[in-house]
Amino acid sequence: MSTIKASLSKSILAASLSLAVLFAAPGQQAHGEAVSQAQVSQLSVHSPQENYALFLKEKFQIEIGDSITKGDFIQAVAQALNIRPSENAPLPFTDLDAANPAYAASVALHEQGILTASEVHADRRLDVLQAAFIAVKAAGLKELAYTYPNDKVEAALSKLGLNPAAFDFSAAQEIAAAVDNGLIAPAYYGIFSGNPPATKAFTEELLGKVLALKGQYKHYLGEVNDPDIYGKLAQAYRTSDIIEAPALQQIVNNALENGLVTGYNLKDSRFDPNFIDSLSLTYGHSNIEHALQLVGLLRSEGLNAKVQLEPKTSAFIHLAEWGKPEESETNKLTQIANGNYIFSAKEYDLSLEFENAGDKERFQSVILQYAKKNSEDQTGLIVHSWWQPLYYSLTEIDDYEIIANNKIVDGHYYAQSFTLQEDSESIAEGFRNLSPDIEVINYTFWVDKPFYHYLTGEDFK
Incomplete structure (x- = not known):
């Protein structure tokens, strides 16, 4: 598991720790064999x-x-x-x-x-x-x-x-x-x-x-090509709040304090899109202007998709030496015993179901060209692009890397942290040590290489 470097800026840190995954592991779902x-x-x-x-x-x-x-x-x-x-x-x-x-x-x-x-x-x-x-x-x-x-x-x-x-x-x-x-x-x-x-x-x-x-099919705001999708997307973000799940937070906050994980996020399964996994990707970010421009980018590239915004809250350690950040409607601080803080930030996952597998595969080339930051002075990117954009698939896809999710559930809330595969079992064991009765759900999925490189510590950019 990678460690957080103090030299990272707070904004890059928050971006890199935007850790989220779709509603359930393939092994949990009622469906059977995967479709290739x-x-x-x-x-x-x-x-x-x-x-x-x-x-x-x-x-x-x-x-x-x-x-x-x-x-x-x-x-x-x-x-x-x-x-x-x-x-x-x-x-x-x-x-x-x-x-x-x-x-x-x-x-x-x-x-x-x-x-x-x-x-x-x-x-x-x-x-x-x-x-x-x-x-x-x-x-x-x-x-x-x-x-x-x-x-x-x-x-x-x-x-x-x-x-x-x-x-x-x-x-x-x-x-x-x-x-x-x-x-x-x-x-x-x-x-x-x-x-x-x-x-x-x-x-x-x-x-x-x-x-x-019965309300058991797909759940989404609309499609990329819908004329009103921008308003629906902005409203969905505006009306979402920082997620509070005290029972889960006690466990994952202890995991943060003990250095078991470097970050986690909270989500609410009631916002799950229930999309077809083999046609879908999930893209994580914190700024709604980025999501609005991303939809416009996809439209301009001829990539239509169903769109669902899933609220999430990401949390990581903020060192006391960085100074005390201000709280706002989009972030919250919890001071811990050593004087550091757990910084919780309002973010979102944008789940996208494409019309066919070819469009899903083409999404990466669009992101790497127009939404992946490679230098401080880079131009030609959509607003608030990250060094390590985070997007992932629950089914195999070429040129992506396999990582693991470590997930615990309480009712319709869940907390989770993304790690390298080789670290997953030790993190699961750590969660069980913190809460012996908790069930830890582990599974693998496919993530973009820039985020994978962040987890390995090989390449910050």
């Missing part, structure tokens, strides 16, 4: 359905086949929404036993009121109406649906070419709510009158929209 960059490049993701397909694969290891049964769909819904049956739940179905692969998921969805019939017909080919009936209840729209009067039902079903009289009224209400709330995309309106088997594309998009309506 090559696979993502082949997908060349652009359409909503392709985005949903990749999201389902990366987050949950759900892959929809060309021929999907009702049982397959039930299992996918339960897995995506993390719905499990209660212990000793009774079997409510007459055509399903515990040996069926769809058994547990069907019981779980029945307990949630998503399945209501006494028969599942798990082995039958899924049709579009069955999928819609399950999806509207899984998305949490059931109560809304049952408020629909006749005229609203008729208006919605007419878009699908369906006659409301062909359904029980509650079923017609459910289909109407699915139409009005976007579960059924206009591109599929024309197929419903024949009730064909659900295709792979239809099913993937329907599952993705269920997650979106």
Whole structure:
């Protein structure tokens, strides 16, 4: 682990210790095998359905086949929404036993009121109406649906070419709510009158929209190319505060005092973007003007991306010999026993999900040319560019270096510190010595070389 040199300026020190990582380690997430960059490049993701397909694969290891049964769909819904049956739940179905692969998921969805019939017909080919009936209840729209009067039902079903009289009224209400709330995309309106088997594309998009309506899809302010993204970004930063998490801070402040780590940061998982890892990067900084210009830079370079601002607070040791810094709305001081201070600064992570893997890879060349400081008098950079810009990926990417994160969690808050891989286990052990009951989450990820060089102490610039 590198040591902080007293000759560094305070601003460079704060920049270099801007240590943050995305919401969870790959090993923690519910999804299974990672998708390689090559696979993502082949997908060349652009359409909503392709985005949903990749999201389902990366987050949950759900892959929809060309021929999907009702049982397959039930299992996918339960897995995506993390719905499990209660212990000793009774079997409510007459055509399903515990040996069926769809058994547990069907019981779980029945307990949630998503399945209501006494028969599942798990082995039958899924049709579009069955999928819609399950999806509207899984998305949490059931109560809304049952408020629909006749005229609203008729208006919605007419878009699908369906006659409301062909359904029980509650079923017609459910289909109407699915139409009005976007579960059924206009591109599929024309197929419903024949009730064909659900295709792979239809099913993937329907599952993705269920997650979106439940608030379990991606969370972001907008996209680089949106005309209002600058205002949204500035407002998100302006309304964020220095994060306070006393239980975690006691542990990591002790780690700072004892020299176990040189810095740490605090984040709040409620701001996690839930992006597709193989298409995403996270970029850390402290100045919002830099973020606004970075968005403009990406726009000028033709790199569109979804944008989420994640508030964070970075902390490091400020030596007493440097003088006492002033506190403000963006920083806080805590004096420790030896007379030094723990300096906590308001910062942010800018999470970016690109449209394809090629754009993600090209991000680095743009940063190194326009946002990486190499000399004191350098011109042609966006405002407040750093000597060691910090950006990283949770999936492998060429010309990046592997480092480790050491993370502890308390509710929706977490504290973490970035280190070299070889130092990770000793830091984890140090955290456990400070707090024996704490769980330390360690994992590796890929970071830009300038920040890696800072950690190694090889190259300050």
